[in-house]
Amino acid sequence: MDRIDLLPELWGAPEFTLDREHARHLVKSLRARPGDRFLATDGAGREATLEVISIDARDARVRVVEERRVPPGAGASVTLAVAPPKGDRMDVAIEKACEIGVGRIVPVTAARSVVRTAPDSARLERWRRIARSAMVQSAQSYAARIEEPASFDAFLTEVRAPAGDAPPRLLLAHPAPDALSVGAALAGRPASSPIALLIGPEGGFTDDEVDRARLAGAALVSLGSTRLRTETAAVVAAALALEALRRAAS
Amino acid sequence: MDRIDLLPELWGAPEFTLDREHARHLVKSLRARPGDRFLATDGAGREATLEVISIDARDARVRVVEERRVPPGAGASVTLAVAPPKGDRMDVAIEKACEIGVGRIVPVTAARSVVRTAPDSARLERWRRIARSAMVQSAQSYAARIEEPASFDAFLTEVRAPAGDAPPRLLLAHPAPDALSVGAALAGRPASSPIALLIGPEGGFTDDEVDRARLAGAALVSLGSTRLRTETAAVVAAALALEALRRAAS
Numbered sequence: 001m002d003r004i005d006l007l008p009e010l011w012g013a014p015e016f017t018l019d020r021e022h023a024r025h026l027v028k029s030l031r032a033r034p035g036d037r038f039l040a041t042d043g044a045g046r047e048a049t050l051e052v053i054s055i056d057a058r059d060a061r062v063r064v065v066e067e068r069r070v071p072p073g074a075g076a077s078v079t080l081a082v083a084p085p086k087g088d089r090m091d092v093a094i095e096k097a098c099e100i101g102v103g104r105i106v107p108v109t110a111a112r113s114v115v116r117t118a119p120d121s122a123r124l125e126r127w128r129r130i131a132r133s134a135m136v137q138s139a140q141s142y143a144a145r146i147e148e149p150a151s152f153d154a155f156l157t158e159v160r161a162p163a164g165d166a167p168p169r170l171l172l173a174h175p176a177p178d179a180l181s182v183g184a185a186l187a188g189r190p191a192s193s194p195i196a197l198l199i200g201p202e203g204g205f206t207d208d209e210v211d212r213a214r215l216a217g218a219a220l221v222s223l224g225s226t227r228l229r230t231e232t233a234a235v236v237a238a239a240l241a242l243e244a245l246r247r248a249a250s
Numbered sequence: 251m252d253r254i255d256l257l258p259e260l261w262g263a264p265e266f267t268l269d270r271e272h273a274r275h276l277v278k279s280l281r282a283r284p285g286d287r288f289l290a291t292d293g294a295g296r297e298a299t300l301e302v303i304s305i306d307a308r309d310a311r312v313r314v315v316e317e318r319r320v321p322p323g324a325g326a327s328v329t330l331a332v333a334p335p336k337g338d339r340m341d342v343a344i345e346k347a348c349e350i351g352v353g354r355i356v357p358v359t360a361a362r363s364v365v366r367t368a369p370d371s372a373r374l375e376r377w378r379r380i381a382r383s384a385m386v387q388s389a390q391s392y393a394a395r396i397e398e399p400a401s402f403d404a405f406l407t408e409v410r411a412p413a414g415d416a417p418p419r420l421l422l423a424h425p426a427p428d429a430l431s432v433g434a435a436l437a438g439r440p441a442s443s444p445i446a447l448l449i450g451p452e453g454g455f456t457d458d459e460v461d462r463a464r465l466a467g468a469a470l471v472s473l474g475s476t477r478l479r480t481e482t483a484a485v486v487a488a489a490l491a492l493e494a495l496r497r498a499a500s
Contacts, residue, residue: 099478100474137479138477138478138479139477140476183433183497224351224489225323226323226349226350227387227389232345232346232349232350232485235346235486239474239485243490
């Protein structure tokens, strides 16, 4: 069944009318006709089978056939903080990390950041659209939260004093002699315990940043023996962390 | 020290003249001047420190300061076979898998391939350029080999009767109930033993292909609980396989 992304404010029950954008998507991309069913999610765990009652290029009226709550996936407790690389390379990091299933992405500004200015609201908006589209693409019911940009130190502070009860295990991707593998750094952690992965800019973290991260309780992790671009490092770190969580859960 | 990619046929010793393309790269991108040194690799494990003797926009004369052989990395024994996705998404798979360090990439045509025609020579040439550029970018001395396209069955046959002595461990990315994690499928393997990862098209492998792969000795592996795009699956599989090999080596 085809999936669609339906923002929370667009839901109604037992019957409701979709906005023009969704109607167009249903007609043009999914070639939907009355009687067709599809799966809608609000990006926060709500999922419903909807059936098309009537549809034209501007309006689509649907009814809720069945609705359910989907439990969060293994990656819901994973925060990925990344110093955004140039151009559209951050788009790749966000799309892939969201497909893999991380729960939260934080754009971080580090000392060697190539992009010196924090992303503006248009860029954040774009990343949020990518996150929601990756959710649909990868058949998930939760969209990763794309947070407001933070400085390196603000992120460390947030990680040390989280809103929840347990501070996450903070992993800093940095090729130090004592760096652990992601699997080793997460060994023995319960599957749902929070994790934060911090990925630096192209030039890496400064010694000073590494020291501050260590003081904040970070473990240094290696993502392999090759030098990875920032967006590649983000995707690799997400994949390895999720694999470690799955191992912990099994 | 900046790195450059120097195809085997361009090498000379103890002094030689670079072709126009490299001279331009040195002048424009690296702003090289006489006396500057950089690291050159031929993509097959040969690495040298070169010093610029003279340079202008058209010619660069260099001398070999020191030359060495670099041993192959952990990923040299990893073959990644991928059913190419549409548009430039295969470029992403190749760039990222090469950064991570796989040794060989084979474009494979499967029953549900979205791209029905095998990639033409221009596309292969483009992928080979991406592989060499990713090698330089990721500070490696070996470029992944981008092989000629193969059908699904031809690839299975090649894997069963390899040119070397030991057939590789074949992992088919497929969400079957008995699918293993990549780590579990590779547990206990020696670090340098060959591995082949087979990643299907967007619609997945057919039951028939899965059966044929099983007969060829493939283990089915899961890359997580989310549905990954082909290029994301390729990158995730490469990252998990390399991590498993590093674990075996340590």
